[in-house]
Amino acid sequence: xxxxxxxxxxxxxxxxxxxxxxxxxxxxxxxxxxxxxxxxxxxxxxxxxxxxxxxxxxxxxxxxxxxxxxxxxxxxxxxxxxxxxxxxxxxxxxxxxxxxxxxxxxxxxxxxxxxxxxxxxxxxxxxxxxxxxxxxxxxxxxxxxxxxxxxxxxxxxxxxxxxxxxxxxxxxxxxxxxxxxxxxxxxxxxxxxxxxxxxxxxxxxxxxxxxxxxxxxxxxxxxxxxxxxxxxxxxxxxxxxxxxxxxxxxxxxxxxxxxxxxxxxxxxxxxxxxxxxxxxxxxxxxxxxxxxxxxxxxxxxxxxxxxxxxxxxxxxxxxxxxxxxxxxxxxxxxxxxxxxxxxxxxxxxxxxxxxxxxxxxxxxxxxxxxxxxxxxxxxxxxxxxxxxxxxxxxxxxxxxxxxxxxxxxxxxxxxxxxxxxxxxxxxxxxxxxxxxxxxxxxxxxxxx
Ligand code: FCB
Numbered sequence: 001x002x003x004x005x006x007x008x009x010x011x012x013x014x015x016x017x018x019x020x021x022x023x024x025x026x027x028x029x030x031x032x033x034x035x036x037x038x039x040x041x042x043x044x045x046x047x048x049x050x051x052x053x054x055x056x057x058x059x060x061x062x063x064x065x066x067x068x069x070x071x072x073x074x075x076x077x078x079x080x081x082x083x084x085x086x087x088x089x090x091x092x093x094x095x096x097x098x099x100x101x102x103x104x105x106x107x108x109x110x111x112x113x114x115x116x117x118x119x120x121x122x123x124x125x126x127x128x129x130x131x132x133x134x135x136x137x138x139x140x141x142x143x144x145x146x147x148x149x150x151x152x153x154x155x156x157x158x159x160x161x162x163x164x165x166x167x168x169x170x171x172x173x174x175x176x177x178x179x180x181x182x183x184x185x186x187x188x189x190x191x192x193x194x195x196x197x198x199x200x201x202x203x204x205x206x207x208x209x210x211x212x213x214x215x216x217x218x219x220x221x222x223x224x225x226x227x228x229x230x231x232x233x234x235x236x237x238x239x240x241x242x243x244x245x246x247x248x249x250x251x252x253x254x255x256x257x258x259x260x261x262x263x264x265x266x267x268x269x270x271x272x273x274x275x276x277x278x279x280x281x282x283x284x285x286x287x288x289x290x291x292x293x294x295x296x297x298x299x300x301x302x303x304x305x306x307x308x309x310x311x312x313x314x315x316x317x318x319x320x321x322x323x324x325x326x327x328x329x330x331x332x333x334x335x336x337x338x339x340x341x342x343x344x345x346x347x348x349x350x351x352x353x354x355x356x357x358x359x360x361x362x363x364x365x366x367x368x369x370x371x372x373x374x375x376x377x378x379x380x381x382x383x384x385x386x387x388x389x390x391x392x393x394x395x396x397x398x399x400x401x402x403x404x405x406x407x408x409x410x411x412x413x414x415x416x417x418x419x420x421x422x423x424x425x426x427x428x429x430x431x432x433x434x435x436x437x438x439x440x441x442x443x444x445x446x447x448x
Contacts, residue, residue: 007388011075011396012073012437013074013076013113013398015078015399016076016079017122018078018080019123019406020054020406020408021403021406022054024056029094029097031088032126034174034182035123036050037129038182041183044181045411046409046412046413047413050406051406055405055406061107064403064428065104065113070438071434072441072442073402073441074112074441075160076108076114076402077352079117079120079123082119082146084096084097085098088125088128089127093153101150105117115158117158119163119204120165122169124182129181133175134174134175134192134196135175137199139196140197141200143200143204144200144203144204145207147204147208151210151212158213159215160214160282161213161216163200163208163218164201167194167197167220167243168194171190171193171197172194172307174190174193175190176190179409180408185304187308188263188264190304190305191263191266192268194243198247198277201218201279202273202279205281215282215283216279218285219352219353221287223292224333226292226333227294228296231312231313235309237253237255238256239306247278248281250275252266259307263307283350283395284347284348284350286341286349286351287351288353288380289327290328290330291336293316294315296313299311324357325356334380334383334387335387338384338394342387342392348394349393349395350397351394353398353400354399356376356416357407358370358415362420367432368420368429368432373418373431381446382448403418404421418431419434
């Protein structure tokens, strides 16, 4: 028995997202998404790369499901591309789009892998962005309709659903600093987008439940802050409680409204919205990569990803190792985050993303010896175990990512995969970390 044995029924999985792996962006009636437009815009993505081919997962679905099966993966968190289902973001479904995910769900089920789709991992139909995007209320309504279409087709075989992936990124990177599609830089739009993403979530939860979904949830990327108390409180309002409080308590926090008053009076929140958002959730998905250190810094200007927060500076302790993203490696942040969420909101949790980018490629024998990734995974899986030991209800862990893929503004430069992808041949090579992870799954835990 491993030293750190996880509870029976703990689910081990891998995660990906549609635009990052599928390719086939103009096949079978798929409409353009904001990521097609953004990545085709010079200067937005590393070397002008796009998701046009990506990992060609759209055509290699069978092979990729077999690959997961060979690793013993128990669940697959993938995302559904809205523009495959509704090319313009509204109206009747595109049958070929639904067929693709139908096939994926069936293949996974046949392989004994539990399918866990995310409805929105950032590929908004371009038509909806042209009409104003997430800062427009209509986008939330369209999202609810889309959820109903997908639910009607798949809820007979899919039990666990995620509505949105990381609304923080969609709102603040998409509309705040413009590092992600659609690339807008407007603090008011970012806050309005955050609200409409939450409203869309609430509408989608209701649509999925009407369609017979079992467990419904959302995936957040809460920031585990470390540092000066006042700085942490401000950061926590704008990065975390802006999502936690409406979702779990049906209200926006007072300090958030105060901090952001210079950008908005929040009059876009209509009567009844908070009730729509505050739907009972069966789980909360938590994506974690690293903590964020903040300190009081009188006079510091606000950052476009923290509207209203002034006099605060973000910094990183120099002694910590960093990944190829430059992100510090600090696993206890994951334990602390899970403990905090359990304590404050008492909801069952699942770690829906965790992993690290390292550039390690095949050696002369064709092996990918990514020992740094193994170390990262080992320490973070142990951190999840520490949270469970502390009494937190954690139901599963889905590693980011099954395979190397299109890492948004970083293109194919950053490799997060357990499986190496040769983008010229599309050859998949499980790295040493994939074998390590397969062993963890087989043993139901690991030695520290
Ligand atoms: C998360 C995203 C995921 C991936 C990882 C590295 O923010 O949800 O798509 O890019 O970061």
